Each structure stands twice: as C-alpha cells, then as structure tokens.
Amino acid sequence: MDADTIKTAVRMFLEGIGEDPDRPGLVDTPDRVARMCEEIFAGIGVDAAQVVRVIPMPDHDEIVLVKNIPFYSLCEHHLLPFFGVAHVAYLPAGNRMCGISKLARVIDIHAKRPQVQENLTTAVADDLMRALDPRGVMAVIEAEHLCMTMRGAKVPGSKTVTSVVRGIFRENPTTRNEALRLIGAKPE
Numbered sequence: 001m002d003a004d005t006i007k008t009a010v011r012m013f014l015e016g017i018g019e020d021p022d023r024p025g026l027v028d029t030p031d032r033v034a035r036m037c038e039e040i041f042a043g044i045g046v047d048a049a050q051v052v053r054v055i056p057m058p059d060h061d062e063i064v065l066v067k068n069i070p071f072y073s074l075c076e077h078h079l080l081p082f083f084g085v086a087h088v089a090y091l092p093a094g095n096r097m098c099g100i101s102k103l104a105r106v107i108d109i110h111a112k113r114p115q116v117q118e119n120l121t122t123a124v125a126d127d128l129m130r131a132l133d134p135r136g137v138m139a140v141i142e143a144e145h146l147c148m149t150m151r152g153a154k155v156p157g158s159k160t161v162t163s164v165v166r167g168i169f170r171e172n173p174t175t176r177n178e179a180l181r182l183i184g185a186k187p188e
C-alpha cells in the first residue's frame with residue numbers, strides 16, 4: 001500500500017469538499033486515514049483460500065455451519081461502509097475439514113476490500129469450494145449499506161440479503177432447506 005499517495009489524495013479530497021486541510025482538527029487526518037487503510041483494506045491481494053488449512057477428520061457427513069459472523073466492508077461505488085453478519089455452511093467431502101475459525105477468517109479477508117455485497121458472497125463461497133473441495137457450500141450475507149441509509153434512498157434499517165449456493169446446496173433442496181433452517185431463514 002502506498003501511504004504517501006493516500007495522504008496526498010486525502011488532502012486533495014479535503015480541499016475538494018471546501019475544507020481547510022491545515023486546520024488543527026484535520027491536519028493529521030491524511031496520516032490517520034493512510035494508517036487506517038492498512039487495516040481496513042488488509043484483504044487486498046490476499047488469497048483467502050490459502051489460509052484454510054485442510055484438517056483430515058473421520059468421515060463427517062453433516063453440515064458444518066458458522067452463523068452470525070460479524071463483518072465490516074466498504075462498497076466500491078461510494079466507499080461507504082456496509083456491515084452485518086455472514087453465515088457460512090459447508091458439507092465436507094471425504095475427510096476434508098477445516099478449523100471453524102478459518103471460515104470467519106475467509107469472511108474477514110474478503111470483507112477488507114472495496115466491493116459489492118454480491119461479489120463478497122460469491123468470493124467466499126468459491127474460495128471455500130477451492131480450499132476444501134467439499135460436497136457443497138452455502139454463504140448468506142445480511143448487511144446494512146450506509147450508501148443506502150445515510151444518502152440516496154435513505155432507507156434506514158433496510159437489510160440486503162445475498163446468498164450463494166454451490167454443489168449439493170444448489171442441487172438438493174432438502175440439504176439447502178436444512179442449512180436455511182439452521183441459519184434461521186425461512187426455507188423455500
């Protein structure tokens with residue numbers, strides 16, 4: 001990440017909106033923003049599938065679901081936050097499983113990039129398919145978008161829900177509905 005470019009850009013941005021970047025409250029802002037970017041965009045260029053280490057376990061033919069994983073991301077259209085919870089389920093194949101904390105880690109890596117919610121959901125599901133080669137994956141994300149609540153349509157409290165199903169969750173309605181029931185969503 002190029003901190004100097006970010007600092008220059010933030011200074012110009014402040015001038016652009018009619019602010020005085022040299023006033024006491026703002027003078028350190030470009031530096032703060034540059035340091036913040038290191039953290040909130042830490043997922044750029046990271047291959048999330050690489051952090052999922054496969055742990056061989058005795059045949060486990062049941063759904064593994066981690067729900068209500070909190071995340072914070074930024075929409076790539078407005079650079080405003082969208083945030084909420086993710087639910088991730090997979091059905092292992094053979095004995096290929098992973099530590100459940102890795103599911104949250106995959107969400108976290110992908111969340112730390114500018115993007116749209118649809119792509120976040122797809123990327124998480126596809127990375128888990130790639131990393132675990134499971135029988136199937138389901139990713140559901142519920143989020144509030146500040147670009148919809150503090151500007152534009154101004155619909156506070158509205159939630160956007162996206163879901164991506166792969167493998168058996170796509171092919172088999174019973175398996176899909178079981179996962180939806182565990183998540184707490186209404187089955188189809």
Ligand SMILES: [Zn+2]
Pocket residue numbers: 075076077078079080145147148
């Ligand atoms: Zn937006």
